[in-house]
Amino acid sequence: MFLPLTLLGISILVFLMIGLLSPYQRLATFINSPERLKGADIDKLVELYGLNDPLVVQYGRWLKNLFHGNLGWSYVGKKPVYDALVERFPYTLELALFSIFPIIFLGINLGVISAVNHNRPLDHGLRIFAVVGWSFPDFVFGLFILMIFYSVLGWFPPGNLSLWAEEVVKSSAFRNFTGMTTIDALLNGRLDIFWDAFLHLLGPVLTLTYVQFAFILRITRSSMLEVLQKDYVRTARAKGLDERVVINKHARKNALIPVATVSGQTIIGLLAGAVIVETIFNRTGIGSFMSLAAQQLDYASIMGGTLFFGFILVLGNLIVDISYAFIDPRVRLE
Amino acid sequence: MKKYGVFLLVMLVLVGGTSFAEVKNPDTYIHLGIGEPDTLDPHHAYDTASGEVLGMVYDNLIAYKGESVTEFVPRLSLEVPSAENGLIKDDGKTYVFPIREGVKFHNGSDLTPEDVEYSFERGILADPYAGPMWMIIEALFDYQTIEDMIEDKLQIAWSDIVDEDGNLKSEEYASQLIDFYNQYIDPAIEVEGQNVVFHLVRPFAPFLSILAQNASWSAIMDKETCVSLGLWDGEPDGWWKYHALKKEESPLYEQAIGTGPFVLVEWDRAQQKLTLNRNDDYWGEKPKIAKAIIWGIDEWSTRRAMLEAGDADQIYTPLQYLEQVIDMPGVKMERGARLTITALHFNWTVEKGSQYVGSGQLDGEGIPPDFFSDVHIRRAFSYAFDYDTFIEQVLLGYGFQVPSVIPKGLLGFNEDLPMYSFDLEKAKEEFQEAWDGEVWEKGFKLTLLYNTGNEARQTACEMLKENIESLNPKFKIEVQGVQWPTYLDAYRQGQLPAFIIGWLADYPDPHNFVFTYFHSKGVYGITQGQAFIDFAQENLDSLVEKAIAETDEAERQKLYEEIQTIAYENALGMALYQAEDVYIMRDWVKGWEFNPMRSGEVNWEGVYKEE
Secondary structure (H helix, E strand, O other), X not given: OHHHHHHHHHHHHHHHHHHOOOHHHHHHHOOOOHXXXXXXXXHHHHHHOOOOOOHXXXXXXXXXXXXXXXXXXXXXXXXXXXXXXHHHHHHHHHHHHHHHHHHHHHHHHHHHHHHHOOOOHHHHXXXXXXXXXXXXXXXXXXXXXXXXXXXXXXXXXXXXXXXXXXXXXXOOOOOOOOOOHHHHHHHOOOHHHHHHHHHHHHHHHHHHHHHHHHHHHHHHHHHHHHHHOOHHHHHHHHOOOOHHHHHHHHHHHHHHHHHHHHHHHHHHHHHOOOHHHHHHXXXXXXXXXXXXXXXXXXXXXHHHHHHHHHHHHHHHHHHHHHHHHHHOOOOOOO | OHHHHHHHXXXXXXXXXXXXXXXXXXXXXXXXXXXXXXXXXXXXXXXHHHHHHHHHHOOOOEEEOOOOOOOEXXXXXXXXOOOOOOOEEXXXXXXXXXXXXXXXXXXXXXXXXXXXXHHHHHHHHXXXXXOOOHHHHHHHHOOOOHHHHHHHHHOOOHHHHEOOOOOEOOOHHHHHHHHXXXXXXXXXXXXXXXXXXXXXXXXXXXXXXXXXXOOHHHOOOOHHHHHXXXXXXXXXOOHHHHOOOOHHHOOOOOOOOOOOOEEEEEEEOOOOEEEEEEOOOOOOOOXXXXXXXXXXXXXXXXXXXXXXXXXXXXXXXXXXXXXXXXXXXXXXXXXXXXXXXXXXXXXXXXXXXXXXOEOOOOOOOEOOOOHHHOHHHHHHHHHOOOHHHXXXXXXXXXXXXXXXXXXXXXXXXXXXXXXXXXXXXXXXXXXXXXXXXXXXXXXXXXXXXXXXXXXXXXXXHHHHHHHHHOOOOOEEEEEEEEOHHHHHHHHHOOOOOEEEXXXXXXXXXXXXXXXXXXXXXXXXXXXXXXXXXXXXXXHOHHHHHHHHXXXXXXXXXXXXXXXXXXXXXXXXXXXXXXXXXXXXXEOOEEOOOOOOOOOOOOOOOOOEEOO
């Protein structure tokens, strides 16, 4: 019930913002560079696309189409907006799935190690490692990875797949289940394709992991340090419990609540697409699509994409809320 | 970004040099550019990316010979019409094309003269609002759009004939529109046996080049296929329903079925990647490569890395990155000057409400709307730009100055014509004379706009500012970068005091440039303000029209030189440069050839790979 209302509100806000632009500015969607002024009858184009109509009329037209399941035409995607989103989302989801585990795993474990070794050299070393990653702009680190692992070593090429693998995947013999190549390859029993797709994923995964795990590490560490000061930890130690049990069972579990919140945000962020990483590694995700749509004022794509992100955001937060119940039994699902 | 690139390059050399690769994918040619086609409908397509693909899939009647832009070879026509072989008749008003027999489209249907007739008629009637069909319409009928022609012939505006949904406002218009088709359009292109005959209302010198290969607007399509897909059905009744549709509504938006040397396999719009296979049943000489991949990879570093690894054979290289690849092992460079001009033009009557003219008065804090209608101001600006330094430093020497808007390589070009050179003394004199000395005394203030991301134009504006401000402390020029939508808006509203804008030849004839910049109805002519339009109507229009209807080349040369002399004397615009392009490819690329009129960077039919 709450979801459709939120989405409606978002759509009105975005439309109003686009509506502040003049019809000629919005014509940039169709005439997207000085070269395209050739042969263009600008006033007739404005009329043809109804850019001169009152904003309410334009919004009404969009809403009416939406109720018929039509999100409009994407000039950036050169397809109906819905198709363009559906075509790209599996790539974003795949990258998110492959990145999120190393990000969270490294973040939590190194965070705990760091906290346990509070102010010892290992702690300092880990913190420096993390801060460097955190402060590295992703376009620098991404280029670095591309140069080392592609240009020099030839291991992780950019793109989605190699030419031969793409041919197989697009042939009729290969069945598409999820749109995520790695998973589809396994379902089709093609380990060679899985391996190829996996190699293409590693560059972006490595980049995303390094620039993002630091955040989780820092939250885990500070949360862990706080918990380690708690009375019950002292009690646990006092009664002679094994240190590993104290840390892994008693302390860590309690320290994870804020980490869950932050991880949820990270996941949502990843699902919204990683513009820079997608661009550098030439992956066809949703992030680069939306950034292009915004630059070209392709309002149908912007509206469609915003609704989609709104949906993911609401859904993502719901999942985070549910996950609290698993970490902390005091939170009940009621 | 660039700084980091250099830093990383240094790191790379330290890490251990580059990897060498043998010829990868020997039968496949991979070109990395930016972006992707706008549409695959030949009559909507008007960008180089679309033109490139359509030129591979479709054949035209004739093609350019090698690197020439004036000599032709036959393609789907058995002969190139000329006065000598009797296929150009009536003093250049009738062109006859004998159509090749036994040619098949990619879907197996046969090429007939009716297909040729249909292809042109469909384009003329469709005439989309951002399309290239004005060229055919101008050549055949001497109008710019089909709507202009209807308005003139029937004396009714198109908007009065058809409502928003494309239906006729009144039934009586139907018979008028059918008559219009029968009376003008149908007779202009006729089938006579195996020949197709074009009738022009007056001689039009560049007609053959408008038809030549790579001009998608003259591509030959299959009537049967088009009709079955839902394009115009070829009937006079109801043709208006197929006029000026949105580009995404065309059934040919994502399909291309021609007779050409390549067959379109896939247009992957998520990856901006087109895959084409060699047409093994091609009637002519078959391409050497089996597969062509045209891939838009917008990020330079990625393109560069793929070239280095040998996963790409050729990449689009903007000048500012040239130094990163020029010494790369296994990579070579080719050069070529395309027919393109970049010029700064003035707005003689800035529209009201402009934020770029300061106070809007000659009080030292702005300029009056008609500031640039004074020839001395325009001359002063023309003297205040350092053409040579710009070409040397910004274009890295890949370009040259031209007298006016006719590029080198075209009829009418003459490097001995007078042109402005950088001379601050003369600029000062002109400023002192302008507006009866008022400008020099009071000073002025204006804003030059450029669209962000275009570094060359930004630098040009800044150089001009620097030089002009050095003449008089009361002269103030602001240089402001704005996003393209904002620029488009200001440009369209006539609010820019001056603008830098380029033109790439649609067809290799001076008319294409002269009409565009100097005719009162030209694309850029109409944006130089009412005072300019008045000037053009009085001094230029008749000359431009005379030059295009003239069939004698020497006479045309004279007329175009006259137009350029008028442009010089009145300082109509500053032709900043004609740029040369650089083409970066692997050493193993063989058979690469340049033609100034090619869309894209590759001659797909001739190119191949060999160590």
